[in-house]
Amino acid sequence: MRLINRKKTTPLKRVRTPNTVPAMRFSEVPAAPRLPTTSAILGNERGMALVMALILGLVGMLIIASLLFMVGTGIGTSGSKKRYQMALEASHGGMIFFAQEIIQRGLGGDTLSAMGTYDGMLTQIITDANFTTKLTTTGNINDGVYPAAPVDATLTLTFTAPAPNINVNTAILSTNRGNSGTSSNVLVGGGVVISTSGTVTPQHIPYLFQTDIQGQNAVNSRQRARLSGIYAY
Template sequence: MKILRSEKGFALAFVLILAVIALGMTLAMLFMVGRGSFVSGQQKSYRTAVEASRGGMEAMFQLISSRGLPTTPFTNQVLSAGIGTKLAGGIGTWGGLDNSMTINPAVSTTYDMRIDLGAYRVYSKVVDTVDGNSGADEGLLKTAVVNSGSGEVTVVSVPYLYTIEVLSERISNPTERSKISVLYQY
């Protein structure tokens, strides 16, 4: 039996193997670039939703400072009837008002305020209130440059604590959303 020692097809096979390896590396690079663009787009959408949540949080702070009376007109603003009760007293005085952490945009009793901020709809709700003695405006109460009444007892201000849930979602695409929880001292 005669062994063939011809190397005529070796160069062709070697070039084909190198071409397959180069093609695989090129496909891997294209996949990584495409995946990076996708993740970057997702992060941008999420950051925008978080900014809308922060805007809704600021609107809720304004509502708390006015004790439930809307002072700033927002687009498509809806307030629940029990928001004043939630802001004025602890959870024991709420009666049948919702205090769960979940917000369902389809059910209006699961949120206290709804507003539209640009392309986003923001839902917020007070989940818990801890009573305090702070009022809407304390300013320079019992403070001055000169202490004239040394026998006066000043009442220590104990602020209200509010636990607030905020959910924002894009009006045209509800899967673009963010949810934040806030502990607010007022």
């Protein structure tokens, strides 16, 4: 009789392994560098030096810009004054010539056209009749009776190149009659002759002419000077 030994076997347990997911590696982004704060800059000697250098540089640039502006303005002002001075001197000369030559000859009986052109310098604008009326009639240019001519004659002063010519416009604006005659030695109305006492001479009252003179550059009319004067004859 055979004995059979049976070993008791236990069933194997199935071990479940968890599903492993491969780990993902993330690259780290480097943090942005921190900017120094204002307090850090001011508290640092190098920061203070930088700020002072910037301030001094700004001040230096402002000084240089101011100097350049002053130099440029001075040059422009000097040129404008020089051009104005030319027109002003020409106006002074034109006023003297108009009063002592044109007006005096007109009061002496010469018409404006009969005076000639003075070698091309004088250009007649007003008519002879209106100019004579201005010389001998009391009035002004705005009263409606007195000739309303703003320019009686033009004087052209020629300069050597490159200086431009200067045109001087001359005019009589108003007239106040006196008792002077057409020649400076005779009085209108004369004296009164008395058989017993000789001649009585009245007080001399001169003619008064208000003149307007404007000198301007023949090329650039912005460069001009204007004068007004009273001429007593």
